[in-house]
């Protein structure tokens with residue numbers, strides 16, 4: 001019985017450590033570049049587990065020359081994207097970056113890669129680093 005309890009504590013401990021990381025990314029994936037295009041989009045869900053808003057002012061990736069935070073908007077009936085200067089995740093909230101909404105634009109790959117590492121920063125402070133796989137088939 002004692003052993004079971006100890007195991008349960010370890011398991012719960014591992015889970016809550018994961019859950020209690022200040023900023024957590026889930027459902028991360030990167031689109032394969034469209035033919036002839038040197039850009040991909042990245043989608044993910046970001047959860048802020050702290051009591052303060054988290055502000056992402058910059059995203060970087062070693063596999064791309066540039067990463068921009070974008071927002072899809074409809075202007076005069078035309079769908080467009082525009083760069084957003086920062087992404088704020090309110091305290092204890094989740095923000096989804098998804099098709100038709102906010103997303104990351106990965107521009108100009110530096111080398112062929114099968115995985116993409118994304119670094120989320122506030123100024124020069126690294127908030128989170130995640131590895132993402134390309135989605136298996138283009139949609």
Ligand SMILES: [Cu+2]
Pocket residue numbers: 070071081103104105
């Ligand atoms: Cu975009």
